[in-house]
Amino acid sequence: MRVDADMIEDLRSAGLVGEGDVAFEPLTGGVSCDVWKVETPGGPIVVKRPLEQLRVAAEWHAPVERGTSEVRWLKRARGVDPRIAPEVLAELPTGHAFAMRFLPGCPVWKDELMAGHVDGAFAAQVGTGIAAVHAATAHNDGDRSDFPNDEMFRALRVDPFLLHVAAHDVELAPALTALAGDLASRKIALVHGDVSPKNILVGPDGPVFLDAECAVYGDPAFDLAFCTTHLLLKAVWSGDARLNEAAAALVGAYRAGIDWEIADDVLRRAGALTAALLIARVEGKSPAPYLTDHEHKRIVRDQARALLLGPAPLDALVAHWKRTLA
Ligand SMILES: Nc1ncnc2c1ncn2[C@@H]1O[C@H](COP(=O)(O)OP(=O)(O)OP(=O)(O)O)[C@@H](O)[C@H]1O
Ligand SMILES: [Mg+2]
Structure with missing residues (x-):
């Protein structure tokens, strides 16, 4: 460096x-x-x-x-x-x-989660925070013209996460390609693009979001799906039911902040995107570094494949997400 x-x-x-x-x-x-x-x-x-x-x-x-x-x-x-x-x-x-x-004394949320410090109220604040930015920027021409980053979003998100797997998996390719097309076509609100626990600090007044290099005017469902994916992966990795609850709290709080379109429409798109991102994190170009165990990968892959072929709204997906295949 x-x-x-x-x-x-x-x-x-x-x-x-x-x-x-x-x-x-x-x-x-x-x-x-x-x-x-x-x-x-x-x-x-x-x-x-x-x-x-x-x-x-x-x-x-x-x-x-x-x-x-x-x-x-x-x-x-x-x-x-x-x-x-x-x-x-x-x-x-x-x-x-x-x-x-520099924000002193604020741990990275991922480190907290990996250490077993799972706080559902904080997860809800994350959902509220993301939704607040989406609500404030929805259907706003100024924001739309300030973030004309479709090409970058395609290079950093759509290609590596959705289309990379599509290119290697004949069965999933039609669903992933359709999802990529749908994602690229929606210009609804300002998307952060990398809402992962490793990019969120646990601040004294709630979450602080970092690392918005992939910001684009696009589909807000992407941010919700991206963050929920990380919590579901960690639930499988740790076997800790509190991570499922944290995911549900995040989705519930986010849903309460949707005022720019019908909430169920956002959750439906986020459910399909979450299935795709879950697969990308076990088979794509940017695998979750902690998910190395063969059985953990299988648990994620089996559920995610089924969900991609038969999508569920995100709240239902989270409610039924299994940490084991027992
Ligand atoms: N304003 C800040 N206050 C305190 N810590 C910060 C701040 N900005 C960044 N950090 C720390 O530096 C780390 C890396 O920052 P950031 O995520 O912005 O960089 P990055 O290179 O894009 O990371 P990555 O590609 O791994 O997501 C953060 O995880 C956090 O620990
Ligand atoms: Mg980062």
């Missing part, structure tokens, strides 16, 4: 650091960006710069302009509710990098 002179110069020009030495501490986790914590006279900040090639096993390129989409999403979300996204401090001229405020 190289820090070049441009980066330090850009931070100086933005007035964030002084003339002396600047210490960059890499923050762990990133597959798509360099992310550093930097101490400044104004307090700790995070500097994030997108990579041209993601650090995943399969070769995977993505345009670096996604740094700009992320900044736009963070600012827009803070306009909806300042508690749900970190404050952007500067957009830096080199490499689509930006600086935001």
